[in-house]
Amino acid sequence: MFIATKVWPTHLKYDAVIKAAKRSLERLGVKYIDLYQIHFPNRRVPITETMRAMEYLVDNGLIRFIGLSNFSLEQIIEAQNALKKHEIVSIQMPYSLMDRRIENDIIPYAKKNGIAVIAYYPLGHGKLISRFPRDALEMISRNHGTKTAAQIVLNWIISKHEHVFPIPRASNPPNHVRENLGVAGWRLTDEEIRYLEGIRFS
Numbered sequence: 001m002f003i004a005t006k007v008w009p010t011h012l013k014y015d016a017v018i019k020a021a022k023r024s025l026e027r028l029g030v031k032y033i034d035l036y037q038i039h040f041p042n043r044r045v046p047i048t049e050t051m052r053a054m055e056y057l058v059d060n061g062l063i064r065f066i067g068l069s070n071f072s073l074e075q076i077i078e079a080q081n082a083l084k085k086h087e088i089v090s091i092q093m094p095y096s097l098m099d100r101r102i103e104n105d106i107i108p109y110a111k112k113n114g115i116a117v118i119a120y121y122p123l124g125h126g127k128l129i130s131r132f133p134r135d136a137l138e139m140i141s142r143n144h145g146t147k148t149a150a151q152i153v154l155n156w157i158i159s160k161h162e163h164v165f166p167i168p169r170a171s172n173p174p175n176h177v178r179e180n181l182g183v184a185g186w187r188l189t190d191e192e193i194r195y196l197e198g199i200r201f202s
């Protein structure tokens with residue numbers, strides 16, 4: 001198990017971060033959290049204060065790694081510079097075939113600096129599945145064995161980038177969760193990637 005959770009932006013003062021982490025530990029019934037992420041930045045609290053608390057949590061074994069979510073590239077760099085001993089290991093942002101805004105800044109920066117990008121809304125809230133064209137489904141299934149639209153749009157992320165990891169929501173464990181696991185173990189070709197990028201989903 002690798003447990004990841006987030007601290008809400010109203011809890012980013014030094015004492016509040018530590019209190020929020022301890023309450024999460026109690027609620028989860030665990031001794032430490034693997035990845036503790038700042039859910040959104042809060043301009044009213046200096047990032048140096050928040051990061052001092054995050055380093056306290058790592059140094060005291062309450063969390064293992066520090067992550068961010070919904071930060072701009074500039075804010076990511078500020079957050080990293082505010083850390084004295086530890087490093088940012090991940091940044092969680094919306095990313096999918098329908099929303100490629102982070103491709104020119106955060107994704108290359110993260111690659112260069114060994115930061116994992118956690119892609120949320122990777123299925124475009126399910127729209128990428130309902131709008132997926134039949135001819136693309138058939139073409140990719142011919143080349144790779146039967147694949148579903150969900151598996152293809154998730155595979156587009158992991159085929160394109162080694163450091164970007166989609167987190168699809170699935171509240172239907174026996175079906176959607178199992179289906180989404182079928183994203184692993186195969187890769188789209190560059191040509192297929194380009195083909196998918198040419199489809200208008202919105």
Ligand SMILES: NC(=O)c1ccc[n+]([C@@H]2O[C@H](COP(=O)([O-])OP(=O)(O)OC[C@H]3O[C@@H](n4cnc5c(N)ncnc54)[C@H](OP(=O)(O)O)[C@@H]3O)[C@@H](O)[C@H]2O)c1
Pocket residue numbers: 039069070092093120121122123124125126129150151167168169170171172175176177179180
């Ligand atoms: N960092 C942040 O600020 C932030 C903000 C919001 C959300 N998130 C994260 O983003 C993730 C997803 O958000 P989202 O639900 O809006 O978008 P999404 O993952 O793009 O889409 C989820 C939708 O797709 C459906 N689905 C999943 N697998 C499917 C499959 N194989 N076939 C057909 N439909 C499938 C789900 O249905 P079922 O539920 O019926 O399986 C659900 O309706 C969550 O993990 C959440 O924690 C992060």
